[in-house]
Each structure stands twice: as structure tokens, then as C-alpha cells.
Amino acid sequence: MILTQCAVCAAPLGLSLGKKCGRCSTRYCGPECQVQHWKEGGHDQLCKPMKKAGGAEQYNANKKYTEAVTVAAEACAEDTKGQTCYICTQAVHWKTKEGLVRGCSCRGTAGFAHVSCLAEEAKVLMDEAEENNLGYDAMTERWRRRYKCSLCEQDYHGVVACALGWACWKTYVGRPETAELRSFAMKLLGLGLCAAKHYADALSVQEAHLSLLRRIGAPEDSILGMQTNLSSTYGQLGRDEEALSMKRDVYSGHLKLYGAQNRHTFIPANNYATSLISLERFEEAKVLLRKTMPVARRVLGEGCEATLIIRLNYAKAFYRDTGATHDDLREAVTTLEELETTARRVLGGSYPTTVTIEASLQDARAALRAREAPEVLQTADDLAAHFDSL
Structure with missing residues (x-):
């Protein structure tokens, strides 16, 4: 933190x-x-x-970064055995002596790197962009290298994302509070801590960041984005009512700013639906997702991770509902089977969203079997009663 x-x-x-x-x-x-x-x-x-x-905050960031890199390299050790970094071409980093990581959707021999190499490459790109006063689009594209693999174009996840979050924070923590890159780095650190399931630490970072944005008079969309991340962390910590209230406000805010057809509204809508499902308000979640799904599929595409997650939650709203019909459960299973195939093709089998879809598919199948089982037992009882009467 x-x-x-x-x-x-x-x-x-x-x-x-x-x-x-x-x-x-x-x-x-x-x-x-x-x-x-x-x-x-x-x-x-x-x-x-x-x-x-450079001061206590910089000292703490450096220390936490080193710890996070060690954790990430150890977690990836089996996967990276015998490989080399695609940036420096070495197995062990020449200076830090750290091992390799791979926390994206790359497969085969692609995507192995040192966190230090990834962080340094991203820093160089941003330094060049600042020095040459590149425009917003160019800056945004280069910033993505802080959290997105340049080879497979998917976000880093788990402890690798956490290490990259600390790498980013230690790079920009020394800048003034009003500096845009410092704010972006704080946001990325919070997301990285969440990716590694350090939710209590993430909460501390995100609450501080939201307070900062309000104090410096940040634009409304920046505040809404921070509230989106914070509300998800509330949910992960079991603070469901707080999460629901904030997600509802964030969704309403995005609707006013962008409208229902804009890609910026899809994630807040999905986050709001997630909280509704957690609180077993399934019908409300279904209504919301029925409006969001078709637009997301058209605008983002079937293979976009956001589309997959929205459809995943729609299936959850059916199979977690004890009042779901047999047809509802069958639809949930069919949807999740389709999602699993797409996620494996686009994201890979080890990617967190793919793993979540697979786990949900197992839960949906179990719910369907449980619904079908009483019918089978009733038939067996009827048969037994029939033979007893003979």
C-alpha cells in the first residue's frame, strides 16, 4: 500500500x-x-x-516493487523454465538477477520477459512521448504498455499485473500530485493489487486516489472511473451494499455523460449487474444485461473480454437463481459452453476470465443436473410403486 x-x-x-x-x-x-x-x-x-x-514514499515503492517482482517470478517459475526474455534475450536479468514472468495470453514460447524489462521499455516509450509532445492518442497507446502485452494485446493479470503496478508507481510517485502520469500510476497500482487479490491494500490506494481527484478538481469522467474500480473492490471485500450504491451511481453518471450506446457505459452497467447478482436481485440484473448485451456484442465484438464478461454475468443471473426454470438453466449452460470456446481461443486456457467461465460452466451444469435429478427420482419412485402393486 x-x-x-x-x-x-x-x-x-x-x-x-x-x-x-x-x-x-x-x-x-x-x-x-x-x-x-x-x-x-x-x-x-x-x-x-x-x-x-528520494523520500519515504519512493523508498516504500522501491521496496514493494522488489518484493512484488520476486513473488511474480516465483509464481511463473515453472511456466518460464528454459525460456529467455524477448526484450533482453537473457534468462536471468543481468542487473537485478530476477527470473522471468508471463502473465498475459501469449502461448508457446512467446511472451516471456522480466518485469524490469517490461517496465523499462514502457518508461522509455513514455519519456519519448513527453519529450516530443506527442498527442493524446499516441500517449494513450504508449501508456498501454504499462499493463497490456505488446505481443498478444491482452492485459497482464495476477501477480505480474501487481508487480507492473508497483513498477509504474515507483516511476512516477515523485511527480507533483497534480501530474497526470502520477494519477494514472496510482490507478494502475490499485488495479494491480486487485489482480493479485490484495484487496485491503487496493482499497487504501483507491480511496486515497479518489480523495486526491476530488481535491484537485479532476474531470467527472476521471472520478467516475476511479469510483468504478473502488466499487469493485468493495464487492471483493464483501461490502456489497456499499458496492451496489456506488456502482448504481457510476452507471447513472456514465449514462448521462455518454449514453447507453457508448462503449464507456458497458463496464459500469456490467459492474452494477454484478452487485445485483451478489445480492440475489436476479430479475433486475437480467433486465439491465438484456439491454447491454446486444449493444456490447455489436460495438465491441464477440471476442472482446468485456463482452464475454457481460454474457457470463447474464448466465449467472439464471443459474444462481433458485427460481430459474429448466429452460433458463439449459440456456445458461449453452451460453457458457459457447463462451468457454471463445475465451479459450482468444484469451487462452490459463487467463483468469477463461478460468472463471469454466468454473461458472461447472456450476451451471451442476444446477441443471440438480434440477433434472428430482424428475429422475420421481420416475424411479413411480416404477417402484407400480411393481409393488403387482
Whole structure:
């Protein structure tokens, strides 16, 4: 997580409250905690290294990045055995000695790289874009290299996404609070922490980011985007009512800004439906998704990950509903079978969305079998009764 709490008592400070060390900017709720940290918490030993690294926030980002790279390389060790980085062509990074990762949809011998190489390549591209004052489209395309594989064009996921999030944050944390790239980096860090299922840490980052955007008067679409990510994290932490309320507001906000036919509205609509399903408000979810699905399929295409997820949730709204009919369950199974084939072809078998679809397909089939089983048992009972009467 980023430093939003007192280093001694963990009192919440957000991004602007409290007191800072004059040398390294370590944050405290007040002078008492600062004195205690110097005398008893080891700050007298850490202050100089923190200052040398660029301050407490930069020191923390560097440390968290190194830890995240180690976790990612260890998680990918079996998959990357005997391979080399497609950027530097080495198996072990010459400087950091880190191992390889692959957290995208590349298959075969493609897509293996060091997190450091991916991060450095993305940094160079953005530095060039800034130096040459490239336009918005060029900057956006280059920024995608921070989270999207340049070979398969799919987002990085899991612990690899988390490591890349920390790589991005440590690169831009030193910029002013109003700097656009710093804000983008904070957003990417929150998403990376979620990808690695560090939801409590992600929540801290996202709440701080939302507070920052409001304080600096960010555009409405930026605030809505941050609320979208934050509401999903609320859901992951089981705070379903808070998630539903925020997702409903975000969906309404996108409808006002873009309209129902715009691609920017599809994800908020799906997120809202996800919360409705979690709270077993299945009919509301179905109505919403019936409006969203056809437009998403036409605008985004059948193979787009967002389209797959929207259709996945539509199937969930049927098979999780205890009042679903036999035909409803059959439709859910048929839909998920189609989605599984498409996801395997487009995203690969190990991609998280593919894995989720496969798990949902198993759940839907189980629900269908459970619905059919009583009919079979009733038939058997009827047969037994018939023979007993003979």
C-alpha cells in the first residue's frame, strides 16, 4: 500500500493530513509519534537511506516493487523454465538477477520477459512521448504498455499485473500530485493489487486516489472511473451494499455523460449487474444485461473480454437463481459452453476470465443436473410403486 497512515500508530492520514519528517517525509499523526519513531522505532537508522532514495514514499515503492517482482517470478517459475526474455534475450536479468514472468495470453514460447524489462521499455516509450509532445492518442497507446502485452494485446493479470503496478508507481510517485502520469500510476497500482487479490491494500490506494481527484478538481469522467474500480473492490471485500450504491451511481453518471450506446457505459452497467447478482436481485440484473448485451456484442465484438464478461454475468443471473426454470438453466449452460470456446481461443486456457467461465460452466451444469435429478427420482419412485402393486 502507499503511505496513508501514521508510521507509528497507523492513524489514517489520507494524502494530506499529519506531520512529516523534515528529511525523508515519513508521515506521522503528530510530534509525539515522530519522536517515538526516532527513539524506539528505528527511524534514526532508516531516515538517511530513505532520503537518499528520494523520500519515504519512493523508498516504500522501491521496496514493494522488489518484493512484488520476486513473488511474480516465483509464481511463473515453472511456466518460464528454459525460456529467455524477448526484450533482453537473457534468462536471468543481468542487473537485478530476477527470473522471468508471463502473465498475459501469449502461448508457446512467446511472451516471456522480466518485469524490469517490461517496465523499462514502457518508461522509455513514455519519456519519448513527453519529450516530443506527442498527442493524446499516441500517449494513450504508449501508456498501454504499462499493463497490456505488446505481443498478444491482452492485459497482464495476477501477480505480474501487481508487480507492473508497483513498477509504474515507483516511476512516477515523485511527480507533483497534480501530474497526470502520477494519477494514472496510482490507478494502475490499485488495479494491480486487485489482480493479485490484495484487496485491503487496493482499497487504501483507491480511496486515497479518489480523495486526491476530488481535491484537485479532476474531470467527472476521471472520478467516475476511479469510483468504478473502488466499487469493485468493495464487492471483493464483501461490502456489497456499499458496492451496489456506488456502482448504481457510476452507471447513472456514465449514462448521462455518454449514453447507453457508448462503449464507456458497458463496464459500469456490467459492474452494477454484478452487485445485483451478489445480492440475489436476479430479475433486475437480467433486465439491465438484456439491454447491454446486444449493444456490447455489436460495438465491441464477440471476442472482446468485456463482452464475454457481460454474457457470463447474464448466465449467472439464471443459474444462481433458485427460481430459474429448466429452460433458463439449459440456456445458461449453452451460453457458457459457447463462451468457454471463445475465451479459450482468444484469451487462452490459463487467463483468469477463461478460468472463471469454466468454473461458472461447472456450476451451471451442476444446477441443471440438480434440477433434472428430482424428475429422475420421481420416475424411479413411480416404477417402484407400480411393481409393488403387482
